[in-house]
Amino acid sequence: MSYMAKKCGVRFQPPAIILVYEDKEAGKSRQRIMPIRNFSKYSDCSRAAEQLKNNPRHKDYLDLVSLRQLEKLYKLLKGHLKGESLKVTLEEIKKEETIDPEEDLNKLDDKELAKRKHVMDELFEKNRKKKDDPDFEYEIEVDFTKDEQAESCGWDDASDEGF
Amino acid sequence: MAGDGCEVSDLDQDKYDSAENVKIICLGDSAVGKSKLMERFLMDGFHPQQLSTFALTLYKYSTCVDGNTVLVDFWDTAGQERFHSMHASYYHKAHACIMVFDVQRKITYKNLGKWYQELREYRPEIPCIVVANKIDADIRVTQKGFNFGKKHNLPFYFVSAADGTNVVKLFKDAIKLAVSYKQNSQDFLDEVMRELENFELEKQEAEDLSEKEDLSEDGEKPKAV
Numbered sequence: 001m002s003y004m005a006k007k008c009g010v011r012f013q014p015p016a017i018i019l020v021y022e023d024k025e026a027g028k029s030r031q032r033i034m035p036i037r038n039f040s041k042y043s044d045c046s047r048a049a050e051q052l053k054n055n056p057r058h059k060d061y062l063d064l065v066s067l068r069q070l071e072k073l074y075k076l077l078k079g080h081l082k083g084e085s086l087k088v089t090l091e092e093i094k095k096e097e098t099i100d101p102e103e104d105l106n107k108l109d110d111k112e113l114a115k116r117k118h119v120m121d122e123l124f125e126k127n128r129k130k131k132d133d134p135d136f137e138y139e140i141e142v143d144f145t146k147d148e149q150a151e152s153c154g155w156d157d158a159s160d161e162g163f
Numbered sequence: 164m165a166g167d168g169c170e171v172s173d174l175d176q177d178k179y180d181s182a183e184n185v186k187i188i189c190l191g192d193s194a195v196g197k198s199k200l201m202e203r204f205l206m207d208g209f210h211p212q213q214l215s216t217f218a219l220t221l222y223k224y225s226t227c228v229d230g231n232t233v234l235v236d237f238w239d240t241a242g243q244e245r246f247h248s249m250h251a252s253y254y255h256k257a258h259a260c261i262m263v264f265d266v267q268r269k270i271t272y273k274n275l276g277k278w279y280q281e282l283r284e285y286r287p288e289i290p291c292i293v294v295a296n297k298i299d300a301d302i303r304v305t306q307k308g309f310n311f312g313k314k315h316n317l318p319f320y321f322v323s324a325a326d327g328t329n330v331v332k333l334f335k336d337a338i339k340l341a342v343s344y345k346q347n348s349q350d351f352l353d354e355v356m357r358e359l360e361n362f363e364l365e366k367q368e369a370e371d372l373s374e375k376e377d378l379s380e381d382g383e384k385p386k387a388v
Contacts, residue, residue: 099267099268101267101268101269101270102268102269102270103268103270104192104270104274105192105193105194105268106192106193106244106245106247106274107245108193113193113194116194117194120194123297123299123300123325124196124199124324124325125325127299127300127323127325127326128325128326129325129326129327131206131207136327137327138206138327138331139327139331139332140326140327140328140329140330140331141329141331141332142321142328142329144305144306144321146306146308150306150307150308151306151307151308152307152308152310153272153304153307153308153309153310154307155269155272155273155309156308156309156310156311
């Protein structure tokens with residue numbers, strides 16, 4: 001790929017996704033401004049991100065920018081259009097990206113469950129040892145036996161009796 | 164076998180009475196990594212059969228235990244856990260159980276109690292392994308004590324489907340336990356009697372289970388010591 005993405009951000013006014021990239025052939029750093037049109041506080045961020053990423057004019061430049069990052073930029077813009085402060089929007093985004101350890105996922109519908117699984121899959125993929133990795137071993141045995149004084153997980157509290 | 168329009172006969176479980184077939188079931192909340200554990204264990208040999216009618220995925224595996232061929236069917240839930248209860252046929256004739264929680268999500272640990280209770284209603288005696296998955300997320304959890312296993316006198320494994328820690332050991336041990344349970348459990352008639360008894364008990368319990376939660380807790384205490 002002759003375009004090496006360096007940084008990607010969003011501009012609120014006038015709304016645009018801005019990419020800083022290196023044009024490898026020319027050996028130069030450049031900036032590309034991709035105006036955002038027809039986007040309101042009611043728009044669907046993941047769809048908008050997908051459309052931009054697949055846009056024939058921008059596609060090659062955005063190859064190294066993840067869909068997730070683009071979606072996040074649209075979410076920032078959406079928050080701005082709703083009149084939220086940047087801090088509030090960022091907190092909302094963070095909340096969506098983290099898993100609430102108390103939430104009962106058995107109670108979610110397919111779509112919501114898929115969202116949570118997607119978040120968890122990121123860590124899975126990050127830590128995953130694949131068969132093709134040079135240090136892959138099929139059988140890995142680790143003994144975690146510890147002395148009796150081990151600190152409790154903190155999940156066996158009073159309601160522990162319920163077990 | 165797993166084709167469209169498969170009939171109940173596809174789930175014929177009589178084969179589990181024959182010497183070489185064992186059935187191992189997986190239990191646990193949504194998204195604790197049950198299927199990912201299966202996939203990590205089976206790697207290339209992983210050919211699941213989706214029985215969507217039953218919200219069920221079957222994984223077949225063959226191996227050798229003490230010189231004898233063993234054909235293992237692993238039963239995975241395919242979302243059936245969302246009803247917070249599995250169909251009776253899921254437990255039927257199972258020889259061992261792998262019960263999984265996610266070390267990152269407290270609720271999945273808390274729910275082990277419900278899964279275990281349901282398991283014991285159908286299969287009072289089968290070996291059950293408690294599995295703490297996703298230790299790759301924070302290896303420090305392996306230094307902590309989780310009481311559930313100890314309390315019910317069940318083997319407890321720390322594993323990671325992502326990096327593979329203890330996954331193969333878990334499944335091999337589960338197969339050994341299933342085989343030895345099958346060899347040592349009483350004869351067929353006894354099993355039938357037991358199933359019938361459970362069935363009666365279950366009917367009684369189902370009627371007033373909700374009000375009697377406190378009672379059943381008390382009832383379990385002596386076992387836990």
